[in-house]
Amino acid sequence: MEGPLDAVRRTTAEVAEVAERVKINRAAISSLVREGKLREDSVRSLDLSKWDETDHLDPSQDAHLDNDTRCQYLFAVDAINFCFWPDGELEYEHVAGGLKESVRRTGGACVSSESLAKVTGPELRGWLSWPRPLPQERERARLLNELGGALNAHFGGRASEMVRRAGGSASELVRLILAHLPGFRDACVYRGRQVFLYKRAQILVGDLYGSFRGQGLGAFRDVGKLTMFADYRVPVTLLELGVLEYDADLARRVRAREEIASGSEEEVEIRALTVHAVEVILEEMREAFEDKALVPKSIELDWFLWREGENRREVSDPHHRALTVFY
Numbered sequence: 001m002e003g004p005l006d007a008v009r010r011t012t013a014e015v016a017e018v019a020e021r022v023k024i025n026r027a028a029i030s031s032l033v034r035e036g037k038l039r040e041d042s043v044r045s046l047d048l049s050k051w052d053e054t055d056h057l058d059p060s061q062d063a064h065l066d067n068d069t070r071c072q073y074l075f076a077v078d079a080i081n082f083c084f085w086p087d088g089e090l091e092y093e094h095v096a097g098g099l100k101e102s103v104r105r106t107g108g109a110c111v112s113s114e115s116l117a118k119v120t121g122p123e124l125r126g127w128l129s130w131p132r133p134l135p136q137e138r139e140r141a142r143l144l145n146e147l148g149g150a151l152n153a154h155f156g157g158r159a160s161e162m163v164r165r166a167g168g169s170a171s172e173l174v175r176l177i178l179a180h181l182p183g184f185r186d187a188c189v190y191r192g193r194q195v196f197l198y199k200r201a202q203i204l205v206g207d208l209y210g211s212f213r214g215q216g217l218g219a220f221r222d223v224g225k226l227t228m229f230a231d232y233r234v235p236v237t238l239l240e241l242g243v244l245e246y247d248a249d250l251a252r253r254v255r256a257r258e259e260i261a262s263g264s265e266e267e268v269e270i271r272a273l274t275v276h277a278v279e280v281i282l283e284e285m286r287e288a289f290e291d292k293a294l295v296p297k298s299i300e301l302d303w304f305l306w307r308e309g310e311n312r313r314e315v316s317d318p319h320h321r322a323l324t325v326f327y
């Protein structure tokens with residue numbers, strides 16, 4: 001049977017074949033990889049495998065926190081890693097960084113499964129030291145409750161136990177996350193067919209891999225199967241690089257910060273073509289690079305494109321807006 005990560009690659013490629021509002025510009029990809037920012041000699045000087053630790057627990061500073069706690073923290077971050085924009089000022093660093101500080105203050109107690117299972121919206125806001133209600137605050141608390149409850153019911157209260165049960169397979173861990181945590185089932189129906197994105201499930205596995213540097217709880221033999229994480233930041237980077245193109249009406253609506261409906265054809269096209277475009281860039285790299293070892297994994301290219309987008313977020317055009325729990 002097709003695994004969840006193969007399903008993401010296949011279904012997003014299928015959307016790309018018929019999409020009408022969003023297109024991939026192959027010529028832009030070719031010049032990006034052959035003479036642009038992602039040409040072989042620039043990629044050689046970029047360390048694409050480096051995971052940015054800035055917002056996260058740091059093994060040297062947080063040596064008193066055990067691996068189980070670091071793992072529990074990442075599950076909690078990615079349970080609520082979506083839709084910061086309705087606040088206007090809230091960003092990823094406030095959520096991951098805020099939860100990190102709360103874990104430090106409480107010695108990890110705030111992310112125990114008992115605590116997650118009963119956290120309320122206002123308590124969560126307190127953990128993050130956010131001065132006003134979080135966007136979708138009750139829903140965020142509910143997703144943490146779901147996580148705590150499932151860990152209690154099936155994994156002895158420990159996220160690390162779920163990771164161990166995946167036996168070193170990213171694909172199996174994504175499957176387990178989807179099986180036990182409905183809030184992570186990021187899929188939709190496009191012209192009568194299911195399309196799978198699994199953004200938060202995949203980013204969680206990517207975060208474990210990055211945070212544990214591919215060792216111990218972060219060792220996944222098939223990590224290359226993860227795709228980019230279909231969020232609202234990377235499409236902006238790809239638009240700026242000329243890799244993605246929106247039709248005039250969609251471009252106008254996104255620029256005007258008009259909300260597009262979650263699950264609408266235009267939203268699915270943006271997300272699916274972002275995933276597929278990253279795969280096409282990698283294909284082009286495999287073809288063009290003499291040193292094939294320089295071709296990154298999908299998630300490494302994702303980290304690079306996301307960081308580029310974050311660095312330019314004040315000057316870039318607005319990202320698309322869909323109110324969702326998935327990204």
Ligand SMILES: Nc1nc2c(c(CN[C@H]3C=C[C@H](O)[C@@H]3O)cn2[C@@H]2O[C@H](COP(=O)(O)O)[C@@H](O)[C@H]2O)c(=O)[nH]1
Nearest residue numbers: 052053081082084091092229231232233234303306327
């Ligand atoms: N594709 C992709 N999307 C990512 C991330 C991350 C953070 N990953 C951490 C992992 C290692 C490093 O330490 C990174 O810091 C967040 N997001 C998404 O971006 C949006 C946040 O935007 P803004 O509102 O501007 O903060 C929102 O949808 C969020 O879910 C990523 O890596 N890739």
